[in-house]
Amino acid sequence: MKRILTLVGLAAVPLAVLGVFFVLPVSGMLSEGFWVDGHFDPAAVAEVLTRPRTLRVVWFTVWSALAGTTVAVLLGVPAAHLLHRRRFRGRAVLRALLLVPFVLPTVVVGVAFRELIGEAGPLGFLGFDGSAGAIIAGLAFFNVAVVIRAVGAAWESLDPRPAEAAAALGASPAHVFRTVTLPALRPAIVSAASVVFLFCATAFGVVLTLGGLRYSSVETEIYLLTTNLLDLQAAAALSIVQLLAIAALLVVTSRLRAVADPSLARTTARPPRVSRGDWPSLLATLLVTVLVGLPIAALVVGSLQVGDGWGLGNYRALTTEGSRQALLVPVTDALVISLRTAVDATWMSLSLGVLVAIVVTRRSHSRAERRTRGALDGLFMLPLGVSAVTLGFGFLITLDEPPLDFRDSLLLVPIAQALVALPLVVRTLAPALGGVDDRQRQAAASLGAGPLRTFVTVDLPIMWKPLLAAAGFAFAVSLGEFGATSFLARDETPTMPIVIFHLIGHPGAMNYGMALAASVVLAATTAVVMLAVERLRVPSLGAF
Amino acid sequence: MLAPTLAVVLAASACSLVGGDDESGNGSASGEASKRVVLVTHESFVLPKELQKQFEKDTGYELETRASGDAGALTNKLVLTKDNPLGDVAFGVDNTFASRALDEGVFAPYTAKLPEGADQYLLEGDDDQALTPIDNANVCVNIDDTWFADKGVAPPKTLDDLYKPAYRDLFVASGAATSSPGMAFLLTTVAAYGAKWPDYWERLMRNGLKLTDGWSDAYQVDFTQGGGKGDRPIVLSYDSSPAFTIADDGTSTTSALLDTCFRQVEYAGVLDGAENPDGAKALVDFLLTPEVQAALPDSMYVFPVDSSVKLPADWAKFAKQPADPFAVAPADIAEHRDEWLRVWSDITSR
Numbered sequence: 018m019k020r021i022l023t024l025v026g027l028a029a030v031p032l033a034v035l036g037v038f039f040v041l042p043v044s045g046m047l048s049e050g051f052w053v054d055g056h057f058d059p060a061a062v063a064e065v066l067t068r069p070r071t072l073r074v075v076w077f078t079v080w081s082a083l084a085g086t087t088v089a090v091l092l093g094v095p096a097a098h099l100l101h102r103r104r105f106r107g108r109a110v111l112r113a114l115l116l117v118p119f120v121l122p123t124v125v126v127g128v129a130f131r132e133l134i135g136e137a138g139p140l141g142f143l144g145f146d147g148s149a150g151a152i153i154a155g156l157a158f159f160n161v162a163v164v165i166r167a168v169g170a171a172w173e174s175l176d177p178r179p180a181e182a183a184a185a186l187g188a189s190p191a192h193v194f195r196t197v198t199l200p201a202l203r204p205a206i207v208s209a210a211s212v213v214f215l216f217c218a219t220a221f222g223v224v225l226t227l228g229g230l231r232y233s234s235v236e237t238e239i240y241l242l243t244t245n246l247l248d249l250q251a252a253a254a255l256s257i258v259q260l261l262a263i264a265a266l267l268v269v270t271s272r273l274r275a276v277a278d279p280s281l282a283r284t285t286a287r288p289p290r291v292s293r294g295d296w297p298s299l300l301a302t303l304l305v306t307v308l309v310g311l312p313i314a315a316l317v318v319g320s321l322q323v324g325d326g327w328g329l330g331n332y333r334a335l336t337t338e339g340s341r342q343a344l345l346v347p348v349t350d351a352l353v354i355s356l357r358t359a360v361d362a363t364w365m366s367l368s369l370g371v372l373v374a375i376v377v378t379r380r381s382h383s384r385a386e387r388r389t390r391g392a393l394d395g396l397f398m399l400p401l402g403v404s405a406v407t408l409g410f411g412f413l414i415t416l417d418e419p420p421l422d423f424r425d426s427l428l429l430v431p432i433a434q435a436l437v438a439l440p441l442v443v444r445t446l447a448p449a450l451g452g453v454d455d456r457q458r459q460a461a462a463s464l465g466a467g468p469l470r471t472f473v474t475v476d477l478p479i480m481w482k483p484l485l486a487a488a489g490f491a492f493a494v495s496l497g498e499f500g501a502t503s504f505l506a507r508d509e510t511p512t513m514p515i516v517i518f519h520l521i522g523h524p525g526a527m528n529y530g531m532a533l534a535a536s537v538v539l540a541a542t543t544a545v546v547m548l549a550v551e552r553l554r555v556p557s558l559g560a561f
Numbered sequence: 562m563l564a565p566t567l568a569v570v571l572a573a574s575a576c577s578l579v580g581g582d583d584e585s586g587n588g589s590a591s592g593e594a595s596k597r598v599v600l601v602t603h604e605s606f607v608l609p610k611e612l613q614k615q616f617e618k619d620t621g622y623e624l625e626t627r628a629s630g631d632a633g634a635l636t637n638k639l640v641l642t643k644d645n646p647l648g649d650v651a652f653g654v655d656n657t658f659a660s661r662a663l664d665e666g667v668f669a670p671y672t673a674k675l676p677e678g679a680d681q682y683l684l685e686g687d688d689d690q691a692l693t694p695i696d697n698a699n700v701c702v703n704i705d706d707t708w709f710a711d712k713g714v715a716p717p718k719t720l721d722d723l724y725k726p727a728y729r730d731l732f733v734a735s736g737a738a739t740s741s742p743g744m745a746f747l748l749t750t751v752a753a754y755g756a757k758w759p760d761y762w763e764r765l766m767r768n769g770l771k772l773t774d775g776w777s778d779a780y781q782v783d784f785t786q787g788g789g790k791g792d793r794p795i796v797l798s799y800d801s802s803p804a805f806t807i808a809d810d811g812t813s814t815t816s817a818l819l820d821t822c823f824r825q826v827e828y829a830g831v832l833d834g835a836e837n838p839d840g841a842k843a844l845v846d847f848l849l850t851p852e853v854q855a856a857l858p859d860s861m862y863v864f865p866v867d868s869s870v871k872l873p874a875d876w877a878k879f880a881k882q883p884a885d886p887f888a889v890a891p892a893d894i895a896e897h898r899d900e901w902l903r904v905w906s907d908i909t910s911r
Contacts, residue, residue, distance in 0.1 A: 529788025
């Protein structure tokens, strides 16, 4: 009984936040679709599901997301090995750079990709522009960092001794990887893959920009139905499909995530230097660097073009409001606003994420308890799978009356961003927390440690690295979030992605150049923050 | 186990106190609701700060702007929140979305005193005069004159020219489903070809029309005179666009094909159920003042509805407006939008 109470107590705050800022708005929008002129009409919603167009859209969403996830995992896992288990010069910089795509607004990435693969671009001969291949490359570009970070963090905390023992007994590196390392990494890989799949399945800008309008995903279709056609029945039908698909995905992944002995090591050995045997990881890292580096290079080159020559004019212009006052505030102000918002979003999603991760990873004592924990685990993943436009419109129609009158609140932006980042935070923390042997906590408790002390001495040392990785993710998500933010941000406090979107949508070569320069600044800021986070890592974890 | 929860809650509340600075500024504004006017608009809305200050000084109202989404998202937001409106006054609903807002009773009647020449922009079917025209612009096919001169190819002039073999793979446009100029171009073809418009689009697609997500992708990436220096010299844009491609010699490198245009008019209106209807009316009047009308071209790239206002020099010289653009009745658009977009999507995604 006491255990259940504790569980409820821990989960109360995250549940309340999720209830008000997610469940309520989304169900508000769904009911707009189900209740037509005051009476309940589910038949109209069901009819939408039988349209051939709906089936086509759902099928495209599923296979493109699967393909994007596969590419991201196949490249990300070996790259995680090199970047987290090997030592080489420039490793920290490379790690930080690879996280950059994560924060770039899709509208800019779309432009950067299309400058490369478009008919007039250096890779135009590939005929990639407007193809499904371009969409999948775009999805992998955005998400490979998730795999590298999440799997890398787990890999670092992995006890190297079983693998060494296997090698000493004569197993080949491939054999060791297959029989020792891979099973131990499986929870992290499955976690990362499920998050990446959700990101891919709900991608919006990438599908429209790189697909040349020939492809529609569930997300783009909901956007069209809600903002253009006001066909809320159809939008509700597709939202239900999204929710059901996520539920199914969560059931599958929770099975795959379970491992027999999840114990993690508390100390990490100094990683060895790169050797000849590392060629698969080297190759993958090279590919990832090219995939991520080329579009970014295209951005940098574009931002340095002034008229027919080269210069820093676009960067100097960032302290202004753009040509003919395209903006209300200078780009530099927007950067400050972005950073402040990101700090808020980070502490919010970390506080919620730690609580959720504790709740979902503690060993259950009864079937009911395990079910409850499983359901909670899934509940907090949902924000990833629901369209930002559904959430945005839902905010407007449900959070408009006291005591929940939040429509004008400045806190809405960081809260929405924190909810978007929350699944990522939980998925980064949970594998590590789940890997703590419960007997250690019991030992601490029997020696007289209180719950807080047990947490600090047993859980925190293990969680330290994943916690930093999660903080980095949350910060990056907040810096780059566009969908919900564009809906909720007040125009006197725009974030960088919004300013960039404004600039690129206004005529005039100056505004275009400024948009590219602002993207480079956003990318560089992210890279610097990520580097700083890596430096924060405390070397001697045993100090606690 | 309660201890960590408590610690986190304490930490969280301490931080939100830090963030509380922003909140207090916001709170004071909503404290005096009767002195505040809330303008709900789309993301392209920009007015010089001096003008906004002038409005506040002249009327004693405090102006707050909520700008997000495009004209479609704005209209749908207004429709969904009509029982508890987001503000007092809305600007940016255009003639392609206006019927929906009127049918849903989003706006309250208000007859503003219109400046010279503005009555030609009044919305057909708006008998209560709920919507006041503020600006207009035409979506037209634009061409890169320098490209055609260099290649010695005669540039296209009409809609029919665009599917001729001489212009194969040269045209880029934003899509009707995802962009407002794209929708306007679809309506152009509906007005020009009637029920046969799908045939026209099939010909365009066969002639290598390239479609993009939004205006910026088409103009900035694929158009030869855009920021990214693409390789297509024909693009869907606005009648004002040639005023933004002035070369060093003082002439424009592009021009709009005036026989391919669709007129878009943007309206302002007092929201039904507004907390401050007087303030809302004051703002509609303000948007019609000569100062605001004169600022529209530079701020929002649109033409004023007041014909007596002097245009900026580049505009007067290079931004030619069509005498007789294509038009589709707002009620027709409201009735067929869904069907037209579906047919269009089927043709273009084949």
